[in-house]
Amino acid sequence: MKDERLTERSVDMKDIKIAARGVQVYYGDTHAIKDVDVEIQDKTVTAFIGPSGCGKSTFLRCLNRMNDTIDSARVEGDIRLDGEDIYDPRVDPVQLRARVGMVFQKPNPFPKSIYDNVAYGPKIHGMARNKADLDDIVERALRRAALWDEAKDRLQAPGTGLSGGQQQRLCIARAVATEPEVLLMDEPCSALDPIATDQVENLIHELRQNYSVVIVTHSMQQAARVSQKTAFFHLGHLVEYGETGQIFTNPRDTRTESYITGRIG
Numbered sequence: 545m546k547d548e549r550l551t552e553r554s555v556d557m558k559d560i561k562i563a564a565r566g567v568q569v570y571y572g573d574t575h576a577i578k579d580v581d582v583e584i585q586d587k588t589v590t591a592f593i594g595p596s597g598c599g600k601s602t603f604l605r606c607l608n609r610m611n612d613t614i615d616s617a618r619v620e621g622d623i624r625l626d627g628e629d630i631y632d633p634r635v636d637p638v639q640l641r642a643r644v645g646m647v648f649q650k651p652n653p654f655p656k657s658i659y660d661n662v663a664y665g666p667k668i669h670g671m672a673r674n675k676a677d678l679d680d681i682v683e684r685a686l687r688r689a690a691l692w693d694e695a696k697d698r699l700q701a702p703g704t705g706l707s708g709g710q711q712q713r714l715c716i717a718r719a720v721a722t723e724p725e726v727l728l729m730d731e732p733c734s735a736l737d738p739i740a741t742d743q744v745e746n747l748i749h750e751l752r753q754n755y756s757v758v759i760v761t762h763s764m765q766q767a768a769r770v771s772q773k774t775a776f777f778h779l780g781h782l783v784e785y786g787e788t789g790q791i792f793t794n795p796r797d798t799r800t801e802s803y804i805t806g807r808i809g
């Protein structure tokens with residue numbers, strides 16, 4: 545006899561891109577992330593919200609081992625990408641970060657041309673057979689980041705010469721150029737004006753067709769606009785995780801309710 549629950553479960557499992565279990569993060573003696581379990585779904589935008597210092601960025605950085613670059617940080621627990629342990633010593637963090645890309649709060653283009661900023665990742669990962677291939681990859685990434693029209697006539701100009709909003713879109717183009725499966729965005733719009741913010745939010749909608757996107761944001765309006773799932777963090781705990789609509793209209797935990805109604809944070 546067919547076990548309905550098993551079938552249902554295997555379908556659910558397929559939709560999970562990243563599964564984290566019992567994650568703890570310490571910076572020296574500071575216990576910044578406390579026993580967090582979460583399942584990030586594929587082709588979904590997940591927002592991490594919560595008051596300043598609650599651990600959103602720290603947890604985000606666990607998902608592509610960016611905390612490895614912080615000497616005092618220690619990560620414990622189990623984090624799997626498509627079922628594979630990303631902290632296994634055999635996993636190369638550089639390869640992992642090509643699969644799980646990241647965009648930071650402050651645009652950080654390399655001191656190179658616009659073209660080279662985008663071409664760098666595909667080059668080191670051997671994604672282009674020749675110059676024409678690379679040109680195509682660069683154009684496609686810049687188009688996806690809604691920067692092509694502004695950049696196409698000055699591809700050899702330095703990336704650092706662009707405006708703040710353009711630089712952030714350049715960093716997004718750089719991140720998508722390696723075709724990551726997951727894109728982590730740490731407050732990607734905090735340095736942007738409303739027009740650039742709107743462009744980035746449109747891009748997030750588009751990216752969700754192919755990728756899983758996780759975004760840390762201080763703006764609850766932004767979380768409500770762009771995400772399907774929301775995780776509320778407080779003092780290092782993941783307090784509540786669910787459908788974005790439910791979290792904002794019918795939170796189950798009083799701490800979530802206090803935060804979304806502006807009483808904490």
Ligand SMILES: Nc1ncnc2c1ncn2[C@@H]1O[C@H](COP(=O)(O)OP(=O)(O)OP(=O)(O)O)[C@@H](O)[C@H]1O
Nearest residue numbers: 571574576595596597598599600601602603614616
């Ligand atoms: N590199 C670091 N070294 C030591 N402590 C850190 C470091 N980064 C973060 N912390 C500490 O870890 C805790 C969580 O910080 P984190 O930046 O993850 O929070 P956050 O929710 O992203 O905050 P914000 O919204 O203000 O960016 C805080 O107590 C913070 O002081």
